[in-house]
Structure formats: C-alpha cells, structure tokens
Amino acid sequence: MIRAHNLTLSLRDGQHRRPVLQGISIHIGRGEWVALTGANGCGKTSLIRTFNGLNTPSGGSLSVAGLDLRLPQNRAAVKQHVQLVFQNPEAQTVGSTPFEDIAFGLENRGLDRSLMIARIHDILQQVGLAHKAEADVASLSGGERQRLAVGCCLALEAGMIIFDEATSMLDPAGRRDILGLARELWKSGTTVLWVTQRMEELAESPRIAVMGDGQLLYDGDPRTLFYASELPDTLGWTPSPVVRIGRLLQRQGWPLHLLPLTEPQLEAML
Template sequence: MSEPIIRVENVSFSYNPSAEKPVFALQDINLEVFPGDYLVIVGHNGSGKSTLAKHFNALLRPTQGDVWVDGMNTKDPKCVLPIRATVGMVFQIPDNQIVATVVEEDVAFGPANLGVPEEELRARVDWALKIVDMDAYRQRAPHLLSSGQKQRVAIAGAMALKPKVLVLDESTSMLDPAGREEVLKAVRTLNKEGTTIVAITHFMHEAVEGNRVIVMEAGRIVAQGSPREVFSNVETLRALHLDVPQVTELAYELHKRDNTFPADLLTVDEIVQEIERRLEQKERIGGYSWARHYTGQ
C-alpha cells in the first residue's frame, strides 16, 4: 500500500491547554488518509470535525501527538507553507472566500500571489475552471452568481494552487439542492482525476460519495469503514443521534420485516434495482407478496 498523504498519530487537541481544566476537542485520534481517498467525516455539532480538518493544513497544531502531511510534521514551522500548498481548504460560506470582482481573477489570486509565472497561471486557471464546469463564467462578476456557482469558483481557486488534498468543511451546507449536486459533481471529478478529498458533511446521502467514512463523537473517532460498513450499523448511528441515508433507512426497515431483503443498500439506484428484481421474480418485498398482489391469489 502507498504511504499515507496525511497521518494523524495519537492526536489530542485543546483550545485552552494551559487552563486549570483544559477541555479537549480531539482525543487520541489516529487516522491515515491515502492518496486518492475520498474520506467523509460525519458527526454531531461540536464533535470535533472542523478541529480535526484544521489539523490537516496546520491551521491548528496538536496539543499532544503529531500530524504528518506528505511526510512533513505540522509542528515544524518550516513546513507550514509547503503543507498549506499540499492541502487546500474550502469552507461553508462561498461569499467569504471570494476576493476579486471577476471570476478568473478570483481563481488566479492564490497562485498569482505565490508568484506563479503568467503562462503557467493561465493554464492553471483554465484547468481549474473547466474541472468545476465554470469555464463559461470566467468573465462574470462572482457576486452575481448562484451560491453553487460561487462555491465552485471557491473550489477552482483552491485547486489553482494544485494541492494534492482538498478539504471541504460543509461546503454544500449553504447551497440549494441543485447547487449541492453541482459541487458534488465537481468534487467527484477532482477525485477521479487524482485529488485526495476530505469532506465534512451533515448530509448522510453525501457521505455515500466517499470510499471511507469516519464518524466522530465528542472528539473521538467512534466508527469508521466503507459507507456500506458504517451505514449498515443503523442502530449504532441512531444511538449516536445521527441520521442514516434515507435509502439505507428504508432498506433497513424492509430487512426487519423480511430478512431476505438486503439491509445495506446505499443509493436510490441500488434500491430501485433490488425492488425491480423482486418484482420480476415475483419475490416478496418487506413481507408483502407482490405475486399475490398481481395474481390476486
């Protein structure tokens, strides 16, 4: 297996470490993110998701333990800039991330500040705008765009710095469903083209996008695995007061009535296929005999 691009070793973090009774926002976190991963982080408000994500690009440094990014320790002051170039971040509110009055200038802002030469700069802006499908809007004023479009410009801006990892901290939470889908599509494309993704979300159906999910609770990782592994533990997630994707919930309820129905379906397509197959075979669905329904017997 390849080397992890991010390695979190025994990390605990407190915002008030020198207080008499420090409160720990992260406790004993161990995690490896590998090149090409699409890691999704879910968990309740205040469970430590953003605090963990900020450790990935040295915005925060561990109180105990170490975070390594592409072999660089985030505690080493010399490594801060190369770490920030390796891990890009996109946040929740698109308006706060826009700095220029024309889309292409906004996307060029980061690399231009780093002194990327003109020709290379143009190539990067072209690539970044294409990958988020905002090429046609390059001359527009960002403040006139929809929220989904603005967020895609913010992603293009982060990608123009050519990071190996893109961290999205609830980047879809302020968007309408269409905007959310546009952003997810852009992120999917980036991941396919090789960018490692770390996405924090409250939307469980978005968690299904990843190849790995971690569930956080009170500063700890309490569950992890593939989306199928994590979300098939419906009872565990409910005990943590977390939702499961609606499709999984439906599959789980059908499975409870009829254990031949798979409990771990994740997408609308999967459940539609399973139901269609059962209709064709005239098999039971959730204890209901469709054969009887059709034949009246």
C-alpha cells in the first residue's frame, strides 16, 4: 500500500524552507496494522499528510496504492485510496445528519441514488450508527462522531485508513469503541495506520514505527522495542504498568518472547 524510500519534505517558513522529513524509508503492505508514534513536532502529521497526497514530497520516492506521488495527476486519486480520521471529532463533518454526511462523498462520485441510499444504510449499520441516521450531528458524542468519520472513509471505499490520534479527545469508553472498530476493519482487510502516543495502544500493535526529529528511529515489533531497545528510555517514555512488571521478570531471567505487553497476557501468566 505504501512504499517510501529516502522520502524528504521541506515546508516554507517565512522566506526559508524548513526540513520536516529526512530520509524516511518505510513499506506498509496491504492489510497491515502499523502504529506510528513520536513526540509532538516529530513529523508524524507531515508524514501522514504526505501519504494522503496533501503534502508534496521534496525528494526521494513515494508510491501509494501503486501510484507515484511525485506525479501531480496522481495526488487526487490517492485521496480515495487513503483516508484520514482526524484528532478532533468536530472538525470533519459537513452534513447536518449522519445520513447526509456519508451521502456527501457518494454524491460527489455520481453514484446512482437508489444504490447510494442502500450503501449509506449499510455503512451506518457497519459503524453502529443506523439508529442515529437522521439525528442532528451536534447531538452525537465524540465517539459517535469518530464512528461517523470512519463511515465517510468507508463510503469512499478506502483501502487504507489513517487514524491520526483519533482517540486522544475521547473518554476511555470512546477510546475502546473506536479502537475496536478499527480492529474490526483491519481484520476485514483494511490497511490501518494508527497514530498514537498511548503506551497501551502501542503495546497492542503488531508493528510500531517511531519518529523523532523528522526521521524514522525504529520500525519493528513492540516486544523488541519495549524490552530490547534503549529507545523508550532515551525518549523519556513512561512505561505502562505491564511493561514495568515485565522488566522485573526480564531481570530475573525470563526470555524475551514470554514477557507481557498487555493486561490479558499478564493475567494469563499469573
């Protein structure tokens, strides 16, 4: 789905151009789940906006769904393949009801009305909003608005959805809700790039990419990152309670592949 090699990006800052991404090389296959993390200002948002065709690479190569992003004519097409769910659930709705919001993208594609109505109802059912199809969008909770944003991505038949810290403004129940929906989509074949700074969400991801100062610092599995790398301590991360217990076990000689990452894993060990 994503192939980037030595990708660079610089943005105008006054009269000068400021380097934002420096030599990023990453491959994300179709159907993968990758968690992307890093401190504020490290370049995460610039990278995903480049993947989505909103930023134009300054150098290197980037292909998305087989389309070369160095060619201007491909950038609009990429937006259909790669969709974004933003951090703020109130900043991504255009319709007054969930039905109208999903209809907006389908109408722009010129879909037959009878087919469009059937598809809208299917999508609302899929994201758990069928009972609120005609509700005022302003009456939806933050989690419901994020579900609606996911529905709009599905309406455009996106092969990849980027969740840009989509749970950061939600309560714990809302976070679990959106994370669960994203996992359902992933299991059905959607490629997911999950941007987060939450340690528990990173620990549950099969693959983690860590950014710092516009560079890719790590790309691999979570167990190696948390137990066999100095990077979390170097970056000043506060380990989760599960990882803190795992490090105690590690010092007692437990092998790497048995160290826990999640609460269910720790519970099973106990």
